[in-house]
Every structure is written in C-alpha cells, then in structure tokens.
Amino acid sequence: MAKNHFNTPFDDGTKAKLEIFRNYLKEWLPVFISNYEKTHWDNIFIYDFFAGEGKDVNGTLGSSLIILDVLNEFSDLIATTKVKINVIYNEKDEKTFNTLSNNINEFNYNREKVAIKLFNLSFQDFFEEIYPKMIKNSKLPRLMILDQFGIKEITTEIFKKLISFERTDFIFFISSSFVRRFNELPEFKNYLSITKENFEDTKPFHSHKVVFEYYKSMVDTNYMLAPFSIKKGINIYGLIFGSNHTLGLEKFLKVGWKINPHTGDANYNIDEEKIIEGQPSLFEEDNTIKKLGLLDSVIRTQILSDKETSLYKVYLKTLEFGCLPKHCNEVLRKLEKENKIHSVKTKTEKIHNLAPPKDFKITTK
Secondary structure, eight states, rough: HHHHHHHHHHOOHHHHHHHHHHHHHHHHHHHHOGGGOSSOOOOOEEEETTSSSSSSSSBBBBBHHHHHHHHHHHHHHHHHHHEEEEEEEOOOOOHHHHHHHHHHHHHHHOOEEEEEEEEOOHHHHHHHHEEEEEEEHTTTTEEEEEEOOOSSOOOHHHHHHHHHSSEEEEEEEEEEHHHHHHTTTGGGGGOOOOEEETTOOGGGGGGHHHHHHHHHHTOSSSSSSEEEEEEEEEEEEEEEEESHHHHHHHHEEEEEEEHTTTSSSBSSOOOOOOOOTTTOOOSSSGGSSSHHHHHHHHHHHHHHHHHHHHEEEEEEEHTTTTTHHHHHHHHHHHHTTTSSSOOSSSSSGGGOOOOTTTTOEBBBO
C-alpha cells in the first residue's frame, strides 16, 4: 500500500493533509526555539512515525521531507537558537526505509543543529520502545505526526498514551469512511469500539465528525482536540489534532480556517453552506456562515444567562467550538454595540496571558 502511494502522484486529499502538516509545523516550531532564556528545555523533538519515502513520483514532498524543508525556512532562527532539534523517523517497510534514508541524505539541511535518527520497526514496537523514555521527560516539547494507513494503529490504548504527555502536540490521520463501513466486522472491533449506532442520523460526509467525537469521549482531562475532514473521491478521511495548551489548539484552528474560511474543519463544504463569495443572497440567512451564527448564539447564551462571566471561559468555548479569537471578538463587539455588555477592553488575542487569576470579567448591563 505504501509502495503504491509513493509510486503515483499524491492526490488532492493527500496534498491537503500535507499542507496542514506543513503549516502547523511552521506555527509550532518558532514557539519552542525562540526566547531560549525563558524556556526550560534544551531539546525539542519532531516525530514522523509513518515516514514513507519522503516524496512521490513527481518529487512532491511527503511529511518526512516537509519537516526538513520547514526547518530550512527557519534557518536563521535555527542558526542562533541554543535548542537542539531532534527529528525521529520510523518506517516499517525495509525498501521504503532505504529510499527514505537516501532521500534524507541527499537533502540539504543544518546538520549541526538538527539531529536525525531513523528506525525500521513496526509502529507498535517502536512506540512501545520509546514511550517509557518519553514519559520520563514528559515536559519536553514534542510534535508527533502519525500518518497511518487505515485505522488500526492509533488504538484506544495508544490514544490514551498520546494525551498523557504534558507538552506534546500530535496530528494523526484516520480513514473515517472505513470506520463507518466496516465497524461491525469482528477484526475491526479489535482496534476501535465505534458501533453502527454511532453513525445513525449522520450523513456520510460527516463520518469524520463521528470518529472525532469517539476519540473526544475518551478524554477525561483538559487535553484539547480538533478535527479536520478531508474528502478523497467518495471517501472521507480526516485528521485529529491534540494539544495540552490553548495556544496549540488555536494555531491548528488557524491553519484550518486558512484552508476553509467558512468552517475551518474540512477541505469541502461540510456544512452545505450556500454562501458564494461576491454573490450575496436575497435571503439574509444564506449570507451568514452557519458555524459563526451558531457561535454567536452560544456566546450570547453563555454571557447573558450568567450575567457575569469570564473572558477566558468565553475564549475556551470559542476554541472548543472550532472557532478563532477573532470570531469571538466579533460577537463581543456586537454585544457592546447592542448595549448588552460593558466594554471589554482586552480582547482575546492575548488571552494566553490572561488565564486565572489574571482574567477579565464580562458583565451585562
């Protein structure tokens, strides 16, 4: 399967996935290698657990070489940082592994500041080998890319281990249409406990939303998740992002909204929006993005029913809803103009510095 994948040009769905990988890495990297004096780590780690060959038949970069390409984009910052960058690759297939090794050796990158290690193991064996070491140093910054083929690798057990790290963001890929189609098979149930009932009353193009809710139901901490659905032909695949910090979640959502300015969580019209850029509808309800209209309702209810609430709580609700601080600010400005709340002097762009006890209150009039 991996061989066929790299011996043909990447399709549009794969390119969308790789665009997200690239853009999130560009958001993540400078956070952890800038301002060294204020950090508590000497090393950061980037893992590509299903590394592949590195590029397709046309030379389009895959995730493994995208990592090095992004590092080159930050060459000036990397040259001056005191933080060591560790890139860990794993590829199970021996032939693919050899091709990957050659492609990395031929790639130009800062070999003094970037340390690369390659492993030729099954994902399960490799993860179980390094997991004890990672737990011992759970506060080290890590970004994990888990671009699995199919559904079987990121099991419930693996997922719970992924969300146990303190300073780790991850992005994993899952074939959500396969989950919808084959969840009743006995061999499928060895990996995921999703049933046919989970998909009742949902449309096929919402398959990844159902899979996302399954993983979200397993989180009993403050760990934060976000989905991104990807359409490839008639099938729906998707990414699930995880982070222990609001800033990580916000940056991932920012990447998604750049790709889809209507919902931020799919590379297709997942909410069946009727909005056409430059062509306003005669019906006002068709000119309002459904997701943002719902956010407006959620925030209004939270603020007006409580009489007094926390700006930080409103911000968290916005992120949980899959929206950005700017969307939250638009609702707050509306409420101010409607004379329903007192002016909020500090908007949510700097909310990461305003978590309790430095938070601000929003009060109604």
